[in-house]
Amino acid sequence: xxxxxxxxxxxxxxxxxxxxxxxxxxxxxxxxxxxxxxxxxxxxxxxxxxxxxxxxxxxxxxxxxxxxx
Amino acid sequence: xxxxxxxxxxxxxxxxxxxxxxxxxxxxxxxxxxxxxxxxxxxxxxxxxxxxxxxxxxxxxxxxxxxxxxxxxxxxxxxxxxxxxxxxxxxxxxxxxxxxxxxxxxxxxxxxxxxxxxxxxxxxxxxxxxxxxxxxxxxxxxxxxxxxxxxxxxxxxxxxxxxxxxxxxxxxxxxxxxxxxxxxxxxxxxxxxxxxxxxxxxxxxxxxxxxxxxxxxxxxxxxxxxxxxxxxxxxxxxxxxxxxxxxxxxxxxxxxxxxxxxxxxxxxxxxxxxxxxxxxxxxxxxxxxxxxxxxxxxxxxxxxxxxxxxxxxxxxxxxxxxxxxxxxxxxxxxxxxxxxxxxxxxxxxxxxxxxxxxxxxxxxxxxxxxxxxxxxxxxxxxxxxxxxxxxxxxxxxxxxxxxxxx
Numbered sequence: 001x002x003x004x005x006x007x008x009x010x011x012x013x014x015x016x017x018x019x020x021x022x023x024x025x026x027x028x029x030x031x032x033x034x035x036x037x038x039x040x041x042x043x044x045x046x047x048x049x050x051x052x053x054x055x056x057x058x059x060x061x062x063x064x065x066x067x068x069x
Numbered sequence: 070x071x072x073x074x075x076x077x078x079x080x081x082x083x084x085x086x087x088x089x090x091x092x093x094x095x096x097x098x099x100x101x102x103x104x105x106x107x108x109x110x111x112x113x114x115x116x117x118x119x120x121x122x123x124x125x126x127x128x129x130x131x132x133x134x135x136x137x138x139x140x141x142x143x144x145x146x147x148x149x150x151x152x153x154x155x156x157x158x159x160x161x162x163x164x165x166x167x168x169x170x171x172x173x174x175x176x177x178x179x180x181x182x183x184x185x186x187x188x189x190x191x192x193x194x195x196x197x198x199x200x201x202x203x204x205x206x207x208x209x210x211x212x213x214x215x216x217x218x219x220x221x222x223x224x225x226x227x228x229x230x231x232x233x234x235x236x237x238x239x240x241x242x243x244x245x246x247x248x249x250x251x252x253x254x255x256x257x258x259x260x261x262x263x264x265x266x267x268x269x270x271x272x273x274x275x276x277x278x279x280x281x282x283x284x285x286x287x288x289x290x291x292x293x294x295x296x297x298x299x300x301x302x303x304x305x306x307x308x309x310x311x312x313x314x315x316x317x318x319x320x321x322x323x324x325x326x327x328x329x330x331x332x333x334x335x336x337x338x339x340x341x342x343x344x345x346x347x348x349x350x351x352x353x354x355x356x357x358x359x360x361x362x363x364x365x366x367x368x369x370x371x372x373x374x375x376x377x378x379x380x381x382x383x384x385x386x387x388x389x390x391x392x393x394x395x396x397x398x399x400x401x402x403x404x405x406x407x408x409x410x411x412x413x414x415x416x417x418x419x420x421x422x423x424x425x426x427x428x429x430x431x432x433x434x435x436x437x438x439x440x441x442x443x444x445x446x447x448x449x450x451x452x453x454x455x456x457x458x459x460x461x462x463x464x465x466x467x468x469x470x471x472x473x474x475x
Contacts (some may be wrong), residue, residue: 015421022347033178034426057409058138058351060417 003069005044009036014064020055020064027052032047087111089121093251098458105389113373121150124377125384131373132390135364136418139167142364148460149363149384152254160309162301171417176290177423180283186430188196193431197438198221209449213323213467221318221437230282231271245317247460268307272300317359318428320463322435324357327464330448335405340444349405355412356403358388359463387413445473
């Protein structure tokens with residue numbers, strides 16, 4: 001059985017395109033400069049796995065990693 | 070020969086795109102896509118002797134590599150011109166390199182977050198409807214001249230706190246700087262000086278009459294050491310916001326309407342499925358990215374194996390990168406619900422467009438309001454669509470007829 005997904009935004013790579021926030025607002029938040037951060041510890045709640053992958057595959061800076069725990 | 074033709078030094082027509090490309094050639098302006106395919110098939114990087122010598126990467130991969138390499142590639146010149154004046158008017162942060170870039174950009178980021186744009190959205194919706202009110206009864210319009218042209222300029226004027234009615238002034242300066250200025254230093258300098266004088270007046274006025282608009286925000290900003298920005302820095306950033314914020318989004322909205330006018334299946338789908346709009350906006354941004362930038366080589370390096378030297382200019386075509394089939398399957402097709410779309414319409418790396426959230430909001434609202442009130446429209450066969458040349462590409466005449474075909 002597949003484990004839980006975890007997301008992480010690499011702060012050195014994120015440039016604030018905000019695509020992740022638009023595609024998966026439940027998983028990402030933006031700081032005052034518009035740069036993205038994973039919400040909480042990045043654990044993806046059940047049912048939001050597709051959104052996590054969608055955010056990952058649309059980040060222009062390849063700043064988002066999704067890992068299976 | 071008309072006055073306009075004699076005013077600009079003409080470039081000879083291109084006979085060999087691969088070895089002699091010219092992004093101001095009328096055929097490139099009209100339909101660049103097959104040209105980019107030809108260049109990409111020939112080489113990941115091509116060169117022209119025009120513009121005092123210029124390279125152009127043709128692949129997404131090469132464009133990304135250059136955008137991320139601020140050590141070898143400087144942004145101090147971001148437009149490829151016939152001339153290369155020693156002193157170019159600075160417009161921080163777009164013309165800044167590290168380490169000056171980050172603090173200059175950070176000052177501008179908070180007013181342009183998605184949340185900040187939500188506050189501006191009702192005004193933009195109203196602007197769109199005010200414009201549509203003016204022509205909807207005519208059954209037709211030039212959508213570029215009557216609609217798309219006015220939305221970004223009024224929105225940015227609203228943010229800056231300058232009169233929306235000054236829009237025509239700004240549009241004229243931008244035309245002189247971004248289009249005519251490629252070939253005429255005199256026109257470029259004249260427009261830049263007029264713009265500076267205009268903003269200097271607004272800055273002076275706010276020194277005694279503070280406001281809560283973006284100009285005052287810039288004037289009140291402090292550097293890390295607590296120093297206010299120089300008037301020159303403020304004027305430079307204002308110049309940037311105006312230049313970068315107007316004909317770019319005007320072009321993106323116009324190209325989207327152009328696509329929808331000639332593609333009934335996509336238009337009908339967007340009317341039927343309005344929830345598709347966020348993905349559709351990204352796809353239209355990818356397919357018809359308006360903005361091409363440039364870099365100047367600072368240290369010897371290579372682009373996809375091709376050696377380049379200090380002083381060489383590099384045309385950084387995000388629009389061509391976004392058509393690279395290696396990165397985007399069916400790159401030449403508009404797929405409204407494209408799922409995987411790392412498009413570079415707003416650039417890549419540290420120079421990601423500071424106004425990208427504004428542009429997206431304006432595009433979304435402009436398309437939504439248009440489709441609500443004019444769900445059926447098509448290109449007017451009696452008219453001609455024309456496109457701007459050079460750094461920003463989009464329709465400047467877009468004659469459309471409303472209603473279903475008889």
